[in-house]
Amino acid sequence: MVANTPPAAARRDSYTVESLLAVTVEVFNTRGYDGTSMEDLSRAAGISKSSIYHHVRGKEELLRLAVGRALDGLFAILDEPGALEGRPVERLEHVVRRTAEVLLAELPYVTLLLRVRGNTAAEQWALGRRREFDHRVAELVRAAADDGDLRGDVAPRLATRLLFGMINSIVEWYHPVGGPQAGTPGDGDDAADRIVEAVVRLAFGGLRSKG
Amino acid sequence: MVANTPPAAARRDSYTVESLLAVTVEVFNTRGYDGTSMEDLSRAAGISKSSIYHHVRGKEELLRLAVGRALDGLFAILDEPGALEGRPVERLEHVVRRTAEVLLAELPYVTLLLRVRGNTAAEQWALGRRREFDHRVAELVRAAADDGDLRGDVAPRLATRLLFGMINSIVEWYHPVGGPQAGTPGDGDDAADRIVEAVVRLAFGGLRSKG
DNA sequence: AGCGTAACCGAATGATCGGTCGGTACAAGA
DNA sequence: TCTTGTACCGACCGATCATTCGGTTACGCT
Numbered sequence A, B: 001m002v003a004n005t006p007p008a009a010a011r012r013d014s015y016t017v018e019s020l021l022a023v024t025v026e027v028f029n030t031r032g033y034d035g036t037s038m039e040d041l042s043r044a045a046g047i048s049k050s051s052i053y054h055h056v057r058g059k060e061e062l063l064r065l066a067v068g069r070a071l072d073g074l075f076a077i078l079d080e081p082g083a084l085e086g087r088p089v090e091r092l093e094h095v096v097r098r099t100a101e102v103l104l105a106e107l108p109y110v111t112l113l114l115r116v117r118g119n120t121a122a123e124q125w126a127l128g129r130r131r132e133f134d135h136r137v138a139e140l141v142r143a144a145a146d147d148g149d150l151r152g153d154v155a156p157r158l159a160t161r162l163l164f165g166m167i168n169s170i171v172e173w174y175h176p177v178g179g180p181q182a183g184t185p186g187d188g189d190d191a192a193d194r195i196v197e198a199v200v201r202l203a204f205g206g207l208r209s210k211g
Numbered sequence C: 001a002g003c004g005t006a007a008c009c010g011a012a013t014g015a016t017c018g019g020t021c022g023g024t025a026c027a028a029g030a
Numbered sequence D: 001t002c003t004t005g006t007a008c009c010g011a012c013c014g015a016t017c018a019t020t021c022g023g024t025t026a027c028g029c030t
Helices: A018-030 A038-045 A047-053 A059-078 A089-104 A107-115 A121-146 A156-172 A190-205 B017-031 B038-045 B050-057 B057-079 B090-103 B107-115 B120-148 B156-172 B190-206
Strands: none
Touching: A018 A038, A018 A047, A018 A107, A018 B057, A038 A047, A038 A059, A047 B107, A059 A089, A059 A107, A059 A121, A089 A121, A089 A156, A089 A190, A107 A156, A121 A156, A121 B156, A156 A190, A156 B156, A156 B190, A190 B156, B017 B050, B017 B057, B017 B107, B038 B050, B038 B057, B057 B090, B057 B107, B057 B120, B090 B107, B090 B120, B090 B156, B090 B190, B107 B156, B120 B156, B156 B190
């Protein structure tokens, strides 16, 4: 392998692609990708506009890196044991719960992904990968419906879209307390846990009380 | 009433603000507001860039007119008899159904509204009005929960957000056949009806089969 | 026919866009 | 101490942005 790289933090005022990306995604999410200028980014990152080009090839690469990270997190769910073993309805519940969890854990990146419209090449690539994810989930819904475990009066494809529409809508209003860097691994974020539980309960049980 | 205005269609090659708006909203929705140039609009409308300024004050006014139309449609729901009379849970079901219906009837305008981020003054005005609508609905959910008609293990505010997140997500994938001008009043659009029914069933009953 | 005016246009404006360029500061290895 | 390479910068580039301006066209009305 390559020689161990010197720790990036040792160099003074040093930006990683990763840390630059974190700042970038925040700005993209507040002002929109098209509404964000490279000068906006340089101001937010505290370095000059031209310095950004030392780390990445351009604006579009920042977008591609960000949405790629979100997509990697989502696709990893489909390879988890809980998504591969058991009855389809149980595998579906696992995917629903984990999708909500990943969305909350990678909130800024998933937010950006969900707002992509397909204007540039990077955006169309992201849209294609999203479609593939939706397709895989739709198959799971269909399998659960074939088992008779899902209600028969709503088409599986339609149910999939509405279900994930509900999950994805979390990015429209949820903002973790103390900014995005809060919620360290293993600390058990209360608010996020409540949201995940609500999603699973509403998705499978509905709003109406049983009484 | 006012004197009958000479029919706009009588003048040759004449654009109404309304017809210009319809073209504009389509372009805004495909390319995004910030990603749309006035030249994009002029090309789509078939008139020159400067001619657009004869009808409206500028790009931002087009946005304000479009989202205003969507908001008027949504707020009108809250004044309907079905939203004012009966048990809260029944009024809520009426609002849910009608919101989905209005969203489908005014699809391009509501789509644009839901993508507004608050960059310009017009966008912030729209966000404020949206918040007010959400607030009024959240009160209805709380009232239904107080009656014991909604499940007690999900907070009303959270349920409201997820519920309307599901409804609003329709704009992400639904495209009426034959373009936006199809679906004349009273013709009973099959696909749209199925979506509305699915929304109401999933919202109140959930995915899981009763068996 | 002649007037008023709504609808329209091409060309230009300053501002801002994403991106490039030549060069400087500085830490690490020799 | 000298060399090398990373991180960074100010100044600049052509392109594109929303908007403006000075007209021209053609319709409705008298």
